[in-house]
Amino acid sequence: MEMNQYLEIFLEESTEHLQAINDQLLKLEDHPEDIALIVEIFRSAHTLKGMAATMGYTDIADLTHEMENVLDLLRNEKIAVTTNVIDVILQSLESLEEMVASIREGGDGKKDVSALVDLLTRLEKGNAGEEHLKPVAIDGLAQVSQYEQTVISQSKSQGFETYQISVTIDKGCVLRGVRAFMVFEALENLGDIIKTVPDGEAIENEQFESGFHVLLISKEKEEEIKQQLLKISEIEDVQIAPFETNQEDVDQSREASGIDIYENEPDTKPAPAANQAASKTIRVNIERIDQLMNLFEELIIDRGRLEDISARRKDTELNETVEKMVRVSSDLQNLILKMRMVPVEQVFNRFPRMVRGLAKDLNKEIRLDIIGAETELDRTVIDEIGDPLVHLIRNSIDHGIESPEVREQNGKKPEGNVTLRAYQSGNHVFIEIEDDGAGINREAIIKKAVEKGIIAAEQAENLTDNQVNQLIFSSGFSTAEHISDISGRGVGLDVVKNKIELLGGTISTESKPGKGTLFSIKLPLTLSILSAMLVKVEDETYAVPLSSILETVTIHKSQVMKAHGQEVIDYRDKVIPLVMLSKVLNVPPAIEKKTKKDIYSILVVKKGSQMTALAVDSFIGKREIVLKSLGDYIKNVFAISGATILGDGNIALILDTNDLIK
Structure with missing residues (x-):
């Protein structure tokens, strides 16, 4: 993976963490009993160490690692906060600032920090004094x-x-x-x-x-x-x-090391040069963006009410003001949403090297294809989805892809293929891991599930393929014959399922013996504001996300056909299923009986390459709506992803068209 593209981010974030360490250290000197300050310093040092190690700056990583050890003892009150401790950590901080400044100026960020590391180690042991430390070769x-x-x-x-x-x-x-x-x-x-x-x-x-x-x-x-x-x-x-x-000559080693900060002399070294180039970005706590989003949601609800009032009053000045408010708030909405969205590429980039290493360890030939890395997800979801994807990819490579010899015997190419795919559909993002391996062995899964006591033997014959596939997500389940560092310990896929459900998503599995397996993860965009089409079904109002709608059309009743017992229509020379929302959602009949019409109002919706036509009674129009959760007591409702408050104060349910696509 090319690291240069992340250099600017590293410099920005490392500068921020170094400044945070400096600020908190100064506070700690005045309040040595404040453990919270030590925890903050530790967190910044830990993050800096991880970033430096990832970027290959080993001297920074080594020094911050030893700082971590000392800070860990401080926060656990195993050593006391003294002036000497603060001095040593500040000296370490100065060296870190010099190394980061070197990188910013095009250098390699290297510096002999062995003497500092030694002094920090002695602090850990509680025997660091103020005397001069001599390097040893x-x-x-x-x-x-x-x-x-x-x-x-x-x-x-x-x-x-x-x-x-x-x-x-x-x-x-x-x-x-x-x-x-x-x-x-x-x-x-x-x-x-x-x-x-x-x-x-x-x-x-x-x-x-x-x-x-x-x-x-x-x-x-x-x-x-x-x-x-x-x-x-x-x-x-x-x-x-x-x-x-x-031990070599001490003076010669000391001269070669270039470190003289341990002499009992006044510090005459100049401070590292400040960053001359002003940063073009700022980092904002995600909680502040959440608060901004909550306030904007209230604004959107009130905006919808103003639009309704304006439509009823038919006042020219009010109409103009509302129209301007709509334009400005729409631009503001786009900015807020973009602040939270980041491409899944940030997660996907870690996998090529991982796949290469696993393939080598397992003596397999694996090609990883990544599709849709530019798909964007909410930052909070991006931060959590990495580990589940690691488990699924490792599972596909270890259990799914056969060895080259077995693949050739089965008429396949010796090189196995794993595809990592992401795409947006409606107000959800789908991430799929697909392999062309052996597929899920139904008999082996059932046998292991019975052995583990997950299911009873008499239940096995009545399980559908989908139910059998879901057994691999059971806690402690594994079909591996031998325990290795890759698999066989019975942890992994159950953790994956739990993590995805915590994120408000779901995971499903499709498998064909000898052909391969597809894991499909459906995650909410967590965009609380979205554009939707309001439709009428009997007396109920529903909202359909515009991002999932291909087209709105009207058709005559005579254009509806039947194929394999399913109502279908001809849409642009393609036969697609027709779903009557009133029947699927069990909507009660309207209080006032309506005259039956021979015209259907149709929404053509899509999920990937699949399309379905949804029949409604009428279209109300496009609206910006606020997505509200149905709460913990109403979960996993078929075809409903949430609710919204309309301008007139009524509630409309938001349809999840992915559940309706056949």
């Missing part, structure tokens, strides 16, 4: 950092030993990355890994020959560590020895 497994040297030294004083371990993997091993993972898992049960050669990412991607090296801190004996590693299959040899360090 180490020879051995590799050139270790100041932080790693400090950890080694402190561990030794507490009875731990540091071992240099060389692991050789059998040359015939197919999944070397998996074997390396098993070695790391075993070592983590014996102690703490502080360094690997090559680095962790290279080992994960199998970018090593026959073996790799590890620095381990442990209280276990050498022989015990060696025996545990040799128990892992396809591990050919393990060499282990104590790790020895050599």
Whole structure:
């Protein structure tokens, strides 16, 4: 993924977080007992660390990581807020500001922060004084950092030993990355890994020959560590020895490091240059936008009432004023809604690299196609939808896509295909994950569900395919034969379903054996104001979102035909279903009997490429309406997504046309 496009956002947000840390630190010095201030500083440091690590600025990430450790001890009251602590964190903040300023000016953001990291580590242990800290250089497994040297030294004083371990993997091993993972898992049960050669990412991607090296801190004996590693299959040899360090000339190291902030001298270094270019954007708390939206909703309701009053009074000046108010408020509405909407691309961009890694781990050939990444969703939904999509994609790759050999035996291309698709339909956004794998095995699902006690054996025969597909979302359900780091632990799809339902959405599954599986997520746009067509059905008024309407037409009763027992019409040389809303919604007959007409008023609505005609009694006209939830006591009502208050004070239900499309 290209990081340059996110550089401006990184600089903007990092500057904001650094300023927040500075402000809260100054307050903390005056109110050292205020834990809330420490929590705010911790949150900013944590966010900055994550952003820096993602962008590849390791020095910033390393320094903020150690700041986090100190702040965590402060908020848990394990160490006290002292002047010394504030000084060290402020010195760290100055270095962070220098590194961010370097990046802004086109630099690489690198800085030797080893001495700062060491001092922060000593704060964690409660033995940091004001004395000068001398950098140390180490020879051995590799050139270790100041932080790693400090950890080694402190561990030794507490009875731990540091071992240099060389692991050789059998040359015939197919999944070397998996074997390396098993070695790391075993070592983590014996102690703490502080360094690997090559680095962790290279080992994960199998970018090593026959073996790799590890620095381990442990209280276990050498022989015990060696025996545990040799128990892992396809591990050919393990060499282990104590790790020895050599201290270089201190003055030479200190000169090379370029760090002199620990001398007991007045600080004469100039402050980092301020950002000369003013930011073109500002960040606003989402709660403020929510408040703005709530106020605007009330304005829209009153605007609708003014339109009704103006239509009845037929006053020229009032009409002109209302028309101008409509134009201005419409522009304001568009601005408010756009502030909340962001493209799903921000979430989708994380998946290509993930799919590539999974395919390599599973020895599968996978192509990921992303369609509709420009589709926009509310920011609050975007923030929450990432993890469910990760679970679904991993599920498709692990359970859905077959191995290349099996695919070729079944007459398929060896390369499997996963499609991630997003599109808007009405006031909902649909996100689909589709694969061309083996599909859902009905018998295997039922067998596992009976074993887990999710269903009784006698129920199995009567379940429809859709009901069987929904069983995979049951808690603790998994068909994996072996537990791995990808699947088999019985957590995943039940979490996905719960998360999506919390967002007000639904998830459905379609599968064809041997052809593949489609997961479809329907999410609300959470746009509380939308353009709609008001229609009359008997004595009831309904609102239909304009975004789902293709066309409004009138047809003669004689144009209605029947196909397979379903009423249909010919729409632009296409036969589409006709739905009589009065019948589907069970609308009671009008109090005053109406003369039966031979003309139908039709709304042609769409969902993706599917179309359906909805028959109503009459059209009232276009309105801007405020979408209101039906509340917690009225949930999952068929074909109804909410309600709105009309200008005359009456209530109109808002139709979810996606449920009506056949």
